[in-house]
Amino acid sequence: MRNPLRAAIRPNFQHPAMKSYHLTTFGCQMNEHDSERMKGMLESLGYREVAARDEADLILFNTCSIRESADNRFVAHLGEAKRLKGEDPARIVGVGGCWSQSMKERVFERFPFVDVAFGPGQIPKLAEFLTSDSLTAQGYFEFEGFSGHLPMKRAREFQGWVQISVGCNCNCAYCIVPSTRGREASRPPGELMIEIEGLAADGVREVTLLGQNVNSYGRDLPPEEKTTFAHLLAMVDAVEGIDRIRYTSPHPKDMREDVVRAHAELDALCEHIHLPLQSGSTPILKAMRRTYDRERYLDRVALIREHVPDCALTTDIIVGFPGESEEDFRLTLDVCEQVGYDGAFTFVFSPRRGTEAALITEGLVPHEVKIERMQRLVEVVQRRAHERAQRFVGRTLEVLVEGTSRTDPSRLRGRTRHNKAVNFTGLGQPGELVMVEIDRASSQTLSGSESLLARAGAA
Ligand code: 5AD
Numbered sequence: 490m491r492n493p494l495r496a497a498i499r500p501n502f503q504h505p506a507m508k509s510y511h512l513t514t515f516g517c518q519m520n521e522h523d524s525e526r527m528k529g530m531l532e533s534l535g536y537r538e539v540a541a542r543d544e545a546d547l548i549l550f551n552t553c554s555i556r557e558s559a560d561n562r563f564v565a566h567l568g569e570a571k572r573l574k575g576e577d578p579a580r581i582v583g584v585g586g587c588w589s590q591s592m593k594e595r596v597f598e599r600f601p602f603v604d605v606a607f608g609p610g611q612i613p614k615l616a617e618f619l620t621s622d623s624l625t626a627q628g629y630f631e632f633e634g635f636s637g638h639l640p641m642k643r644a645r646e647f648q649g650w651v652q653i654s655v656g657c658n659c660n661c662a663y664c665i666v667p668s669t670r671g672r673e674a675s676r677p678p679g680e681l682m683i684e685i686e687g688l689a690a691d692g693v694r695e696v697t698l699l700g701q702n703v704n705s706y707g708r709d710l711p712p713e714e715k716t717t718f719a720h721l722l723a724m725v726d727a728v729e730g731i732d733r734i735r736y737t738s739p740h741p742k743d744m745r746e747d748v749v750r751a752h753a754e755l756d757a758l759c760e761h762i763h764l765p766l767q768s769g770s771t772p773i774l775k776a777m778r779r780t781y782d783r784e785r786y787l788d789r790v791a792l793i794r795e796h797v798p799d800c801a802l803t804t805d806i807i808v809g810f811p812g813e814s815e816e817d818f819r820l821t822l823d824v825c826e827q828v829g830y831d832g833a834f835t836f837v838f839s840p841r842r843g844t845e846a847a848l849i850t851e852g853l854v855p856h857e858v859k860i861e862r863m864q865r866l867v868e869v870v871q872r873r874a875h876e877r878a879q880r881f882v883g884r885t886l887e888v889l890v891e892g893t894s895r896t897d898p899s900r901l902r903g904r905t906r907h908n909k910a911v912n913f914t915g916l917g918q919p920g921e922l923v924m925v926e927i928d929r930a931s932s933q934t935l936s937g938s939e940s941l942l943a944r945a946g947a948a
């Protein structure tokens with residue numbers, strides 16, 4: 490796996506002190522979190538972050554490969570890195586994450602100017618790659634261990650991500666993740682609690698628990714450490730200073746009553762569940778190997794509504810999976826009408842290398858049909874989200890202030906427990922919980938003004 494070019498162009502890597510780096514992150518929250526660890530690690534090695542790529546000695550990418558569009562976007566960025574490396578061959582170009590893992594050695598074959606390439610499981614080894622004398626740094630091994638002990642540079646001091654598991658044991662026919670992030674492994678609860686207590690002591694008041702399938706958390710732990718996800722939620726809820734708990738993503742097949750009840754019972758657990766649907770048609774769900782059917786999914790929604798009537802529900806939907814007929818698609822639209830999601834991420838099916846669905850040759854949905862279905866889907870999703878959001882108008886909601894509004898600097902921006910973005914007039918500081926009277930609601934955002942009378946109870 491050694492890249493022969495490396496020896497020729499490798500700069501003096503033993504003394505990286507005061508070198509600068511620029512890191513671009515693509516993909517999901519798991520990647521955002523991995524990037525915080527990479528940054529923490531680089532800074533502990535003496536690197537400092539710079540805002541512009543052309544000022545950096547080390548140009549790093551944390552990549553995603555979930556859809557073809559993610560690949561294409563990244564390859565354009567890589568083109569710029571190539572140009573910058575051409576201008577100054579001492580620059581180091583590093584590529585981590587899922588795209589890198591899914592390409593493995595081909596990264597070096599196709600992009601010989603890349604110096605360091607590694608998969609998502611190798612973050613703990615990044616320092617070793619960068620300081621190693623024999624820097625060829627191809628790190629496509631099995632999962633090397635959690636990065637929980639690594640330093641972390643958080644984007645916001647009052648919000649923290651906590652990785653509770655890695656990998657995924659599902660076999661969704663469309664998904665590249667099991668091949669990029671490996672088999673599922675849960676972190677021991679004791680280790681997680683130490684990390685979360687540390688975050689709370691550090692001023693974090695909102696934590697997001699991350700896993701590819703959070704509901705199956707703990708099943709692989711040895712008997713003395715066995716913990717269910719619901720139990721873990723209760724333990725996190727008990728941590729002094731943690732006012733909000735979120736998690737992503739659950740899998741509908743594993744969503745049990747204990748977790749749904751936890752939303753009603755635990756003060757800190759937010760009233761929002763992201764429950765990926767993918768399709769509303771049972772035959773398509775079967776072809777996707779989702780292992781639940783339309784009825785089971787709707788039954789999970791009913792259970793959530795029964796215990797937490799006001800719970801916000803969001804989802805992921807794929808249109809144009811091979812074999813999806815107009816009737817199948819209408820069943821998806823019908824679920825969206827019935828559930829009335831507060832928001833949805835909608836994707837056009839894109840075949841990914843190495844996945845089962847990429848091998849299907851029959852029943853492929855023509856591009857124009859996919860686009861037309863996507864437009865119809867977005868119309869339903871947005872209309873229902875707009876309708877659902879009206880329930881907030883006239884209410885006073887607890888908002889965690891994140892900063893100033895992106896569109897109007899005289900206003901503030903934050904999020905409700907339902908994970909709705911709010912733009913509002915007020916005096917709150919980033920990281921504070923304030924109460925906001927909501928006067929307008931669209932499918933995406935709420936608008937209002939801080940109530941100086943109502944006090945935000947510490948959630
Ligand atoms: N094509 C389109 N969308 C996909 N997703 C995952 N793989 C694919 C694919 N090959 C979507 C799913 C998943 C979300 C993170 O990305 O909806 O839940």
Ligand code: SF4
Pocket residue numbers: 515516517518519520552553554555586587588665666669670
């Ligand atoms: Fe995240 Fe999946 Fe993209 Fe990897 S491929 S970064 S797990 S969305």
